[in-house]
Amino acid sequence: xxxxxxxxxxxxxxxxxxxxxxxxxxxxxxxxxxxxxxxxxxxxxxxxxxxxxxxxxxxxxxxxxxxxxxxxxxxxxxxxxxxxxxxxxxxxxxxxxxxxxxxxxxxxxxxxxxxxxxxxxxxxxxxxxxxxxxxxxxxxxxxxxxxxxxxxxxxxxxxxxxxxxxxxxxxxxxxxxxxxxxxxxxxxxxxxxxxxxxxxxxxxxxxxxxxxxxxxxxxxxxxxxxxxxxxxxxxxxxxxxxxxxxxxxxxxxxxxxxxxxxxxxxxxxxxxxxxxxxxxxxxxxxxxxxxxxxxxxxxxxxxxxxxxxxxxxxxxxxxxxxxxxxxxxxxxxxxxxxxxxxxxxxx
Ligand SMILES: [Cu+2]
Numbered sequence: 001x002x003x004x005x006x007x008x009x010x011x012x013x014x015x016x017x018x019x020x021x022x023x024x025x026x027x028x029x030x031x032x033x034x035x036x037x038x039x040x041x042x043x044x045x046x047x048x049x050x051x052x053x054x055x056x057x058x059x060x061x062x063x064x065x066x067x068x069x070x071x072x073x074x075x076x077x078x079x080x081x082x083x084x085x086x087x088x089x090x091x092x093x094x095x096x097x098x099x100x101x102x103x104x105x106x107x108x109x110x111x112x113x114x115x116x117x118x119x120x121x122x123x124x125x126x127x128x129x130x131x132x133x134x135x136x137x138x139x140x141x142x143x144x145x146x147x148x149x150x151x152x153x154x155x156x157x158x159x160x161x162x163x164x165x166x167x168x169x170x171x172x173x174x175x176x177x178x179x180x181x182x183x184x185x186x187x188x189x190x191x192x193x194x195x196x197x198x199x200x201x202x203x204x205x206x207x208x209x210x211x212x213x214x215x216x217x218x219x220x221x222x223x224x225x226x227x228x229x230x231x232x233x234x235x236x237x238x239x240x241x242x243x244x245x246x247x248x249x250x251x252x253x254x255x256x257x258x259x260x261x262x263x264x265x266x267x268x269x270x271x272x273x274x275x276x277x278x279x280x281x282x283x284x285x286x287x288x289x290x291x292x293x294x295x296x297x298x299x300x301x302x303x304x305x306x307x308x309x310x311x312x313x314x315x316x317x318x319x320x321x322x323x324x325x326x327x328x329x330x331x332x333x334x335x336x337x338x339x340x341x342x343x344x345x346x347x
Pocket of ligand 1: 221
C-alpha cells in the first residue's frame, strides 16, 4: 500500500470515528468510508436517533458494570497482610440485590423494544409528505438494475435523485427486487438496510437533504463479487436531475465513425446480454448500455469509467472483476478499440 493512501485511509477513519468533524463527501470518490453517524434525510435521521439512544443506554450499562468490576478488583485485591486460611464472609440471598439486577434490566429491555418498534414502524410505513418519485431497483449478481418507470429510463449502479428541500420534500420510494439470489441494499447515510428477495417486491425509501454522492453496498453475501456490488446515490438539484432525466430519455445518435464498433458489438453477441436502444441489441442479462457514458464507474463501482479501464474490461472483464458474470469475449485489439469508440458515443 502506498504511504499516501495509507495516510488517507487513517484520516478517513478518524473523520468517521469523530462524527463532528466528518468531512464532506467528494463526488468522485470511488470508495470511501460510510457512516451511520451522518444521517442525511428523514428515514436515516429516525434510525440515527434510535442508534444514539441504544448506544447511550449501552454506554450507561458499560460504565456501571465496568465501574463495579474495577472497584471490586481494586478494592478486594489480595494484600500481603491477608490471611489465606480463612474464607471471606459468605452472603446468601439478598432481595435488594436481586431486585436491583432484575428490575432495571427488564425496564431497559422494554425501553429498547418500544423505541425500536416505533422506529421500524416509521421506516416501514412511511407517511409521505408529497407524491414520492418511484425507482425500481433489481439486484443482479453483481450489479444493480435501476428503472424509473415514470420516465421510462433504465440505467445501472448509479441512482440519480433530486435533493429534498425543507420547503419541498421529495421522498423517493424504492421498490427492491432480485433477478437471482438474495441481495441487500444499504446506503448508510440515507436509510437502514433492506432485503432484495427473488419473487418479492420490498419497499424502501430515502429522502436526502444534502447534495452529494452517497455510497452503498450489497449487504448479503451473494457470490464471488459481492464486495464489488457497490451502489452510488447521486443527489442533485432538481434542475440537474431533470437534465439528467432528459439526457437518459434521448435516443442515442449514431455518428458515422462508430459503424465499425457497432458492428463488432453486434456480431460478438454483446447484444444478447446488453440493451442499446434503437439497435438490435436488446439483452437484459447485463447492464443497459444505452447511456453508458452517463455513468462514472464501471462494473458496479469496481473502477472509474475511463478509457484504460474500459479497454481492460473489454479485453477480459475477469481481470478487473474476477468471477463477474460477463465472460471474456476474446476480442482482438482492433475490436476493443472500435467498441470503445462506439461505447464512448453512448451519452
Ligand atoms: Cu449482492
